[in-house]
Amino acid sequence: MTEHKIDLSKIKMLITDVDGVLTDGTVIINGDGSEGKSFSLLDGHGIKLWRRVGFPVGFISGRASKSTTVRAAQLEIDYVEQGAKRKLPVFESMLLSAGLEADEVVYIGDDLLDLPLVKRAGFGVAVANAVGELKESADYVTSVGGGSGAVREVIEYILKNTGKWQGLMERYLV
Numbered sequence: 001m002t003e004h005k006i007d008l009s010k011i012k013m014l015i016t017d018v019d020g021v022l023t024d025g026t027v028i029i030n031g032d033g034s035e036g037k038s039f040s041l042l043d044g045h046g047i048k049l050w051r052r053v054g055f056p057v058g059f060i061s062g063r064a065s066k067s068t069t070v071r072a073a074q075l076e077i078d079y080v081e082q083g084a085k086r087k088l089p090v091f092e093s094m095l096l097s098a099g100l101e102a103d104e105v106v107y108i109g110d111d112l113l114d115l116p117l118v119k120r121a122g123f124g125v126a127v128a129n130a131v132g133e134l135k136e137s138a139d140y141v142t143s144v145g146g147g148s149g150a151v152r153e154v155i156e157y158i159l160k161n162t163g164k165w166q167g168l169m170e171r172y173l174v
Helices: 041-052 066-074 087-098 112-120 132-137 150-161 165-172
Strands: 013-016 057-060 079-081 105-109 123-126
Touching: 013 087, 013 150, 041 057, 041 150, 057 087, 066 079, 079 087, 087 105, 087 112, 105 112, 105 150, 112 123, 112 132, 123 132, 150 165
Parallel strands: 013 057, 013 105, 057 079, 105 123
Antiparallel strands: none
16 A cells, blocks of 8 residues: 555545446356346445435446446446446546546556556555555555445545544434
8 A cells, every 4th residue: 555645535526446346346147148246235325325425426347237237327326437448538537527636536446457547546445355456556455355345435434534424324323
């Protein structure tokens, strides 16, 4: 991990990879050729909490998948790009659309395709089961792997460290 201090209060957008971050990286290929993926409900609820604060979310995936399309629709994801073999131009396009700078974004990844984005984002994150090169370049490495609540961990970390968590919790403590 890099040693520089991150100003988490600047973070206003979450962009994440899908396979290996929102899932454990497993793709189920059925006999009819259809695919299936397993997404963490913890991550899904975390994304809903993030959006309740008013912050947008983007998915950038190297693979195109109907499962990702369906999950993105369920979570009302603001920006979705699939089949991205070069993710950095997609990242820059999402920033432009959102009217944000790179230092206002957290990016979560797990593999080599994510390296430029982890380095470019204001807060670059690798999941616990990410490849070594990504972990070495990340500002933060999650304690859990992709598909096991890693995105939720990052969301809670940012919201708790910027004073936004307690306001969200009021609805659950009534």
